Amino acid sequence: MAYILSLSKMYKVGAEMRPWRMAHANTLMRMFANTRTIPTSSGVYQLSTLRSISYTRAYTTTPFDTTSGSFINTADKTDYNTEEALSVQVEQYWRNVNKYLDNDDGSYLAESRAKGTMNPENIKDLINKAVKIKRSLTSDILPNIVTTNLMESYRRHGDDVKQRFFEVLYQDFDVDERELEAAMGNLQKELRSGQEHIAHAKAMMRLRLASEPVYNSLFTQIARHAGGIKCVIDMRADLLRIKRKTEDQNAKAAFKCLDDCLMRMLMEWFNIGFLDLRQITWNSPAAWLEQVYKNEQVHKVSDWQDLKRRVGEDRMVFGFFHRSLPDTPLVIVHVALTSALSSSVQALLGPEAKLDTAKVHAANFYSINSTQKGLSGADLGNFLIKRVSVVLKHRFPNLEIASTLSPVPGFRSWLETQFKLSATSTSADNLLKPDEAERISSAKPGHTTPTAALKAALSDDQWSGDLAPVTKPILLRLCARYLVLERNRKFALDPVANFHIRNGASVYRLNWLGDTSDRGMQRSYGIMVNYRYEEEKVEVNNARYLMDAHISVSEEIQKLLD
Known part of the structure; x- marks a missing residue:
């Protein structure tokens, strides 16, 4: 009753x-x-x-x-x-x-919403409640209400308020220094006293807990909500964007600390063991197909018919999924099955061919895209290519080679920088070999240096036509030099090259006019590169690159470098 x-x-x-x-x-x-x-x-x-x-x-x-x-x-x-x-x-x-x-x-922040802004006091108070109310309540309702309101309010505001949100997190909710000092003192006391292992273990546990930033509790609390993990991913995407824009070095350092913390948490939540590999076909849910259409950045999908070709029998799309985002593939890879290694992306994007499984000898990975900016740096694409390679080898027994057909996005800008340096340098021009210099000077006479003649030739509409016998060997050699010898610190200067090489691939082949689209011609004079993934060599290549900065290349590439 x-x-x-x-x-x-x-x-x-x-x-x-x-x-x-x-x-x-x-x-x-x-x-x-x-x-x-x-x-x-x-x-x-x-x-x-x-x-x-x-x-x-x-x-x-x-x-x-x-x-x-x-x-x-x-x-x-x-x-x-x-x-x-x-x-x-x-x-x-x-x-x-x-x-x-x-x-x-x-809404807890209804008054602030009415004013159209969320001032620092509101931010600090709301974070404080979301983090600390859980400690004094056995109930989940009030912490959930407060945290949900924080999530809603965060999403509603622009970068100025979000930047202040991250500043408050770092300034007021970082490691509790007093608690950390007390934990260190307690550990030192236990070490001096020579107490039993159990007391020492408790002191170590206290120190580990004290060394964690308080804002970890906030991110964990948010992640427990429906849609909370996606909110944390979006928060990191915002943080990365704000960190790039800010000119305050102190703020950059603070944001980097926050970013490192968020990245570690996301890496745990999105561990490769928690991801499901799924093939996306024309019969897949519309939400999956929409993500493929919307997130293709390398070779844009022109229309739904184009999309249908890319998820057919000889053109396939695979993605990694996480249970917290069931309708969104985290990273997507496009692969084309062919009888031989492809040298042209336009051929891969052409009409779908009738698949003869007995003649499938090559898997060409021609596009890979992440759908979540907040997972940048998680290296999911690396695992996706390797997992898909294994699946395809089981599905097609005659498959012999797994390779990418990749752009060289920085080549043209790098070469144009070399032209500028050559024009202002008083030292000898060493961009071209003697025989190359002689041929280009003959093809484009009237220039003070062979490098100036090459620059003029590449400005000519015939550089890929009548002048190709002269320009092609020069551009292929310079592209090989750019990919293998030009470094950022000790690693490959080109970002795509660095991605695949650190994943254990080798620089296998350069393809003349592999991408004749406007974008391809503007970025690399149409040159594309095959990075080959050989299962038995991937781990060795990866270790040699990370430890010794060694880049594995094929005999064909090595000849261009000699």
Whole structure:
């Protein structure tokens, strides 16, 4: 009877509130009915446990104090078994909820929204509540409400407020230095005392916990919500963008600390063991196909018919999926199955051919794209190519070679920089070999240096036509030099080359006019490169590159470098 009357009383309390709060009144009714979802004005909350929140304990020997958010000491002799006492507790619970839900829209920051901004005090206060309220409440509802409001408010604002949000996180919610100092002192005390291992282990655990930034708790709390992991990914994407834009070096350093922390957390959540490999076909969910269409950055999808060709029988698309983003492939790779290694991306993007599985000897990975900027640096593309290679080798027994057909995005800009340096340098011109210099000077006479003659030749519309017998060997050699010998610190200067080489691939072949699109001609004079993945050599190539900066190349590439 007390149970039923308390529900009735609770419903009466809820009915006296503004209309939007009726949803929260229904919340408690559903909780007593043992439901695990809480519909509110902000969406649906998931309860981690009902035991920690159930008011059924209000009429047991360990009653719940809604004011303090904890169970009352059993030494208190007050009779909590009465209907009146239970009803009072329900009313008090709603007073606590109301402290966090101030206005008609149910938002903790409704007043700030009305002003169109969120000032630093609001930000700090909201983060503080989201991080610290969990420590004093056995219930999940209030922390969930506060954290959900923080997520909603964060998404609503622009980069200026988001930058301030990250600044507050670093300034006020980094490592608690006093707690860290106390933990270090405690560890030193235990080391001096020579206590048993258990005391030393506890001191080490305290030190590890104290060395974690407080904002870790916030990101973890956000990730527990529906859509929370996606929110954390988007936060890192915002942080990376803001870090690139800011000119304040102190702010950059602070943002880098935040970024490192976020990256470590995301790497744990998106460990390769938690990802599912799926092929995306024309019969896949529309949401998957839309992601392929929208996120293709290397070779744009022209229309839906083009997309249908790319997910056919001899042209395939694969993606890594995570259960937190079931409708969004995290990284997507396009592969074309051919009888021989392809040298032209236009041929791969052409009409679909009838697949003869017995004649499939080469898998050409011609595009790879990440759909989540917040997962930048996670290296998921590396694992995706390797996993797909294994799948295809099982599916097509005659498959002999797995290779990319990749652009060389920085080659043309690098060569134009060499032209400028040559024009201003007083030293000998060493960009071209003697025989190359002689041939280009003959083909384009009237220039002061062979390099100037090459620059003029490449400005001529015939550089890939009548002049090709002269320009082709020069450009291929210079492209090989750019890919293998030009370095950023000790690693490959070209970003695409660095990606594949550090993943264990070798520079296998250069392809003249492999991409004749406007973009391909503008970035690399149409030259494309095959990076070959050989299963038995991948680990060795990777180790030699990371340790010794050694780049594995084929005999064909080595001849261009000699």
